[in-house]
Amino acid sequence: MTKIHTIKDVAKKANVSIATVSRVINDLGGYGAATKEKVLNAIQELNYQPNGLARSLINKKSETIAVLFPSVSNMFSSSILKGVEDLVHQRGSSVIVCNTASKGEKTLKYLKVLQEKRIDGIIFVSEVITDEYYEFLSNMNVPIVLVSTESYRYSLPYVKVNDRHAAYSATEYLIEKGHRRIGMVSGNPSDMIAGQPRMEGFKDALKSHGIQVEEKSIVTSRGFSFEDGLQGLMRLMSSTTDLTAVFLASDEMAVGALSAAYQMGIKVPDDLSIIGYDNLPLGEMSIPPLTTVAQPLEEMGEKAASMLFKMLETGETAESRIIGHSIIERQSVKEIK
Template sequence: MSYTIKDVAKHANVSIATVSRVLNGLSGYSKATEEKVLQAIKELEYQPNAIARGLISKKSNTVGILFPEVSSQFSAKILRGVEEAVHRLGSSVIVCNTASHGQRTMKYLQLLSEKRVDGILFVSESITEEFYKTLDSMKIPVVLISTESYQYPFPFVKVDDKHAAFTATDYLVRMGHSKIGMLGGNKEDLIAGQPRIDGYKQALAQSGLPINEQSIIHSLGFSFKDGFTGLPKLLEQSSDLTAIFAASDALALGAISAAYKLGVKIPDELSIIGYDNLPIAEMAIPPLTTVAQPLEEMGMVATEMLFSMMEQGRRVESRILPHCVIERESVKEIKPI
């Protein structure tokens, strides 16, 4: 049998309002009354109705998170950080997989609005005007993860993509390479695509190395397939390259697979550095040297920012988190003769 709050009140011989106050941690009752209510809850094995409690507290104790690809290792690491923080802060999370599809994103935003979530985390996609209008109409806090918006005033947590790409390319330079190509993402992507290209070019320019557009492949995205198809094109255009900066680990792993098919030895004949430090990077053959984004920390920090906004009712400052090079075995040092 499923008992209600009315049954608990009757069993404890108190009012329904008193049971509600005990459940929500409010004052206005004695210690003895609290013990009677808690004992009644225990004896009846009463489970509070989350929806009913939400109507009282004006909170659902849930937050929504939207991913463009929820099954990816990138998303999984961010989600691990988010879930750890959410549960520590006494709430739960609704995960939405948008598949980078505008209509699906709008459908999920409507669902999260109907669920009356307390806040939203928006991951790795650009904020369109349509998204912004819907999010703004919900009147709840929003924090962006691994993306940002120059047009709309949402706080964000990310690394500096341009600086991280500079660091990756500069590492190759310091390892003795002077003929360095790039497997990039979509140059129309102003959040991660173009900034990583800019960082690559800046590192070359700072070292006095020529910038050759033939040494850059612009892909539609950052996928394994993009890297697999991009490497042969890049080597056809620039056959004298000794190193490549790949703008994601997936691109790098696709390139390593294509190199194997082409009979190009990594790193003896061609060095490759990736970007992200996904778990699969250290499983590659050879293990992938890469620029690490602190993805779990990004998830935790963004969640803590979201809860601060939910509790304080005001905007928080955006955060740029540090990146670093993780050295493995896919980059060979070229020593001067």
């Protein structure tokens, strides 16, 4: 049986006190370079592993990856996180999850904490990279991969679906089912990541099929939540009464729209067809089950983690990836003959 060594064994082998070993492990100072080298050599020779910090002092790696989400409470984030964790754990590392709540001050606070913890790399999800973020991230000198976002200003690798194209596909699917009077409940139009691109994809599809774009047929929201979809559909139907189909910019919004339709006595899909965006598990559980355009979120998380490890191993920047989307047909869209 392999002997499990203690801090006392390390102190004895290095010929220093237990207190000195503890100070070296916790990087507290108060010792010379020669003493530090003796302690680290003893730790390595004895394979002493008190915690991740001791290992990081030896191999200069914390074996920890950080993932920053604007929200950790939704299925979108949990699906991406599952993909990240599966790959990271396979590689023998751990994951720290940070909930930034889309607030710059909180994001910077997390970045400072992560710098102190000497994390090996960062996966940055669904948030705009500001100048302030980029400056801090550059000073951290660790690899960064973006997921479901990209930066036009800074050369950072990303993994994402083409949101404009995916929204085009969702809208075109409705058109191919015979719908001509189509509305949209969008996210925030000032959101350059998912708000504006999905709105533009919706408009592009209508125009390419010779359907006039009416601004009253597009309702914008603060975000992509259930409540945004519920309130958004109510506002849309109060201003436009002859719609036969609606594209919702997220599955959570689409489920909110299903609830609104129920409250208004609108039958889906008999009276109104609804299509969502994301392909979250929530869509399969809705009544009726939700037709949606799928982002392969777990695959995106796994791919981002794989890219991060490759950057750690090679020191080279990874190549960005656009992941394909697809239409998942269920029962919330009716074909008009």
